Amino acid sequence: MTLGERRRPRRTLAGVVAAVLLLLLLPRAAEPRTLLSLDDFGAVGDGVANDTQALVDAWSAACATDDHSFLHVPAAKSYLIWPVTLTGPCSDETKLFISGNIVAPESPDDWPESDRGKWLHFQGVRDLSVSGGGVIDGRGQQWWERSCNTPHNETENCTNEAAPKALHFEDCQGISVKGITLQNSQQSHLTFTRCSHVEANYLRVTSPEHSPDTTGVLVVSSRNVHIMDNLISTGDDCVSIVGNSTDVRLRAISCGPGHGISIGGLGENRSYHRVEKIKMDTLFISNTENGVRIKTWPDGCGTARKVKFGDILMKNVSNPIIIDQHYSSNKIPCGSKGGSAVTVGEINYVGITGTSATERAVTFSCSDAAPCSRLTLENVNLTMADGQNASAYCHQAFGKTVGVVLPESCLGKGDFVRQVAGQGDDGEDDDR
Numbered sequence: 363m364t365l366g367e368r369r370r371p372r373r374t375l376a377g378v379v380a381a382v383l384l385l386l387l388l389p390r391a392a393e394p395r396t397l398l399s400l401d402d403f404g405a406v407g408d409g410v411a412n413d414t415q416a417l418v419d420a421w422s423a424a425c426a427t428d429d430h431s432f433l434h435v436p437a438a439k440s441y442l443i444w445p446v447t448l449t450g451p452c453s454d455e456t457k458l459f460i461s462g463n464i465v466a467p468e469s470p471d472d473w474p475e476s477d478r479g480k481w482l483h484f485q486g487v488r489d490l491s492v493s494g495g496g497v498i499d500g501r502g503q504q505w506w507e508r509s510c511n512t513p514h515n516e517t518e519n520c521t522n523e524a525a526p527k528a529l530h531f532e533d534c535q536g537i538s539v540k541g542i543t544l545q546n547s548q549q550s551h552l553t554f555t556r557c558s559h560v561e562a563n564y565l566r567v568t569s570p571e572h573s574p575d576t577t578g579v580l581v582v583s584s585r586n587v588h589i590m591d592n593l594i595s596t597g598d599d600c601v602s603i604v605g606n607s608t609d610v611r612l613r614a615i616s617c618g619p620g621h622g623i624s625i626g627g628l629g630e631n632r633s634y635h636r637v638e639k640i641k642m643d644t645l646f647i648s649n650t651e652n653g654v655r656i657k658t659w660p661d662g663c664g665t666a667r668k669v670k671f672g673d674i675l676m677k678n679v680s681n682p683i684i685i686d687q688h689y690s691s692n693k694i695p696c697g698s699k700g701g702s703a704v705t706v707g708e709i710n711y712v713g714i715t716g717t718s719a720t721e722r723a724v725t726f727s728c729s730d731a732a733p734c735s736r737l738t739l740e741n742v743n744l745t746m747a748d749g750q751n752a753s754a755y756c757h758q759a760f761g762k763t764v765g766v767v768l769p770e771s772c773l774g775k776g777d778f779v780r781q782v783a784g785q786g787d788d789g790e791d792d793d794r
């Protein structure tokens with residue numbers, strides 16, 4: 363087993379440095395390990411040749427070894443990879459060390475019909491860490507252009523077809539993605555679907571402000587997810603949490619431009635979504651459409667509860683604090699046509715300061731069918747960018763304020779809500 367670059371004498375020094383780095387970075391150095399390089403499997407890395415098979419073969423080899431395996435994507439090269447699914451579980455821990463660039467084909471026409479939603483797709487993998495300082499570039503320009511979410515005139519065609527999720531982990535456990543750059547994704551940059559024990563730290567995630575649907579980190583029905591120390595600037599949400607997700611922690615994230623941090627849309631097409639135990643703090647959100655948002659579809663089921671947004675600095679954010687339930691006055695129960703019933707409750711906003719790009723800094727637009735309950739605003743101070751007072755809007759929103767709250771809160775008192783929420787609630791105990 364060798365590290366790459368051997369065939370190129372002029373890179374010897376870089377090779378040695380890389381090898382030393384690898385050794386330094388490997389924990390528990392005494393354990394057996396297998397070192398592999400993508401180049402050993404015939405990858406060319408010139409950005410033109412199709413290196414997909416090399417990646418597939420390298421992954422199979424790394425995955426099959428009985429000891430810790432270490433798969434290196436060499437620096438200063440660009441590996442063109444077609445949509446691919448890499449499956450697990452592997453025999454032991456796997457480390458994917460990306461020092462170079464992994465790039466996607468530019469034309470959507472190059473995507474096989476059966477694979478259009480995916481690019482780098484990991485399925486059923488356990489104990490994988492991805493790191494290395496390299497770049498995963500979706501080169502999504504042509505996907506954005508054809509998306510109907512980009513403005514088009516009548517003579518131009520567009521499509522509602524979902525573009526590929528760039529780096530997608532599905533049904534995975536023990537995944538760590540650290541210290542790489544994800545950019546210009548066709549759709550969401552980094553997605554976790556039905557995963558647990560996930561870390562996504564020290565990432566740089568960027569795409570243009572007007573690239574459609576390019577969510578930074580998308581968490582779908584996953585639990586125990588830590589997203590920390592990231593710089594995210596995309597055309598859609600910096601982080602979006604949907605499905606049945608629980609125990610998600612965000613910390614030290616710089617977000618913007620883009621659409622901000624979002625829980626939801628929950629309950630699309632009358633589906634059941636339950637998002638709870640979400641904690642975020644130390645966020646800097648600037649020049650985004652929303653700051654922290656909870657969004658539910660009118661005819662869905664489920665709940666968003668036990669959420670804490672703390673220590674957030676907003677700068678020129680259009681909707682710094684927003685809950686949007688697309689309120690409907692229909693009282694038909696959850697799942698029935700026309701009834702809004704994704705419940706929203708126990709949401710705490712603590713220590714949120716900064717500026718709003720619009721006059722209305724706080725929007726609690728809740729539904730008549732399922733009013734928002736137990737909202738807490740504590741030490742909130744949002745003003746307009748020009749220093750003027752901002753305002754708050756409430757519809758069917760109940761809760762309390764603690765400390766200084768500016769703009770002055772319009773929350774209704776909570777007692778009434780306890781009763782209303784009690785009727786629709788699942789009766790689960792509260793820890794507050």
Ligand SMILES: *[C@@H]1O[C@H](CO)[C@@H](O)[C@H](O)[C@H]1NC(C)=O
Pocket residue numbers: 412413414415444472
């Ligand atoms: C690239 O290689 C992969 C794996 O061999 C193959 O499935 C795919 O069709 C190739 N793409 C092109 C455009 O040749």
Ligand SMILES: *[C@@H]1O[C@H](CO)[C@@H](O)[C@H](O)[C@H]1NC(C)=O
Pocket residue numbers: 515516517518
């Ligand atoms: C529509 O867009 C096409 C391509 O961008 C452009 O050539 C054309 O002039 C546009 N038509 C109108 C009516 O704006």
Ligand SMILES: *[C@@H]1O[C@H](CO)[C@@H](O)[C@H](O)[C@H]1NC(C)=O
Pocket residue numbers: 517518519
């Ligand atoms: C739009 O789509 C139609 C049908 O697929 C096709 O015939 C036409 O050439 C397309 N127009 C443009 C401008 O791409």
Ligand SMILES: *[C@@H]1O[C@H](CO)[C@@H](O)[C@H](O)[C@H]1NC(C)=O
Pocket residue numbers: 583605606633634635636
């Ligand atoms: C969430 O969980 C519920 C109940 O377990 C299930 O019915 C629903 O399909 C799940 N939703 C998603 C998006 O997985």
Ligand SMILES: *[C@@H]1O[C@H](CO)[C@@H](O)[C@H](O)[C@H]1NC(C)=O
Pocket residue numbers: 630631
């Ligand atoms: C919701 O339903 C519509 C219409 O059937 C469909 O186009 C859309 O893709 C569905 N959305 C989801 C997230 O399933």
Ligand SMILES: *[C@@H]1O[C@H](CO)[C@@H](O)[C@H](O)[C@H]1NC(C)=O
Pocket residue numbers: 649650678680719
């Ligand atoms: C503030 O946000 C608005 C709306 O997004 C934008 O038009 C404006 O340029 C921003 N101002 C600054 C100083 O960035």
Ligand SMILES: *[C@@H]1O[C@H](CO)[C@@H](O)[C@H](O)[C@H]1NC(C)=O
Pocket residue numbers: 743744745766768
């Ligand atoms: C709220 O923030 C504004 C602008 O930063 C500041 O001038 C003001 O003193 C703050 N008010 C309180 C009560 O902290």
Ligand SMILES: *[C@@H]1O[C@H](CO)[C@@H](O)[C@H](O)[C@H]1NC(C)=O
Pocket residue numbers: 751770
């Ligand atoms: C702005 O809000 C502060 C605090 O609530 C209030 O004292 C002041 O009169 C308001 N200014 C204007 C112009 O409404």
